[in-house]
Amino acid sequence: MGDLLLTGSVSPAGGLTLTSLSLPGQRGAPAVRPEEREDRPFAGAHRQLDAYFAGRRTRFGLRLSPTGSPFQQSVWRALDDVPYGTTTTYGELAARLGLPRAAIRPVGRALGANPLLLLRPCHRVVGADGSLRGYAAGADRKLWLLTHEGALPPALL
DSSP states (O other): OOEEEEEEOOOOTSOOEEEEEEEEETTEEEEEEEEGGGOOOHHHHHHHHHHHHHHOSSSSSOOEEEOOHHHHHHHHHHHTSOTTOOEEHHHHHHHHTTTTGHHHHHHHHHHHOOOOOOSOOOOEEEESSSSOOOOOOOOHHHHHHHHHHSSSSOOOO
């Protein structure tokens, strides 16, 4: 996956709220200047991500506060209900939200704007035919994540 970039804010009490998680080369990823970098508040998130990549965690317990429209927020929250190791389709996601079929493209655009990759698992959304549609961090990473979670069988060599 490469180095993940987490951004967030820390409350006066010391609690972290994540606003984004991005991967190298991701479209629209935020840039952080070295002098703005502070790793200490992200230690808990780092441990959870390490456990996910080691296959020991299937859900994250982090406070999330991404910036987006009310529609985007509703689509992103719906991702929380897509279980680890499974996939859903854009149409199924729209139906869960009570949206008509005509809303499939706007749902896809909202997924493309998801600022919390992995944490809000837009990689679990596939085309109706099972194809791996777009992913802001690249189709190769989407394939890797779905295989890692057991939603896709490993490729035969």
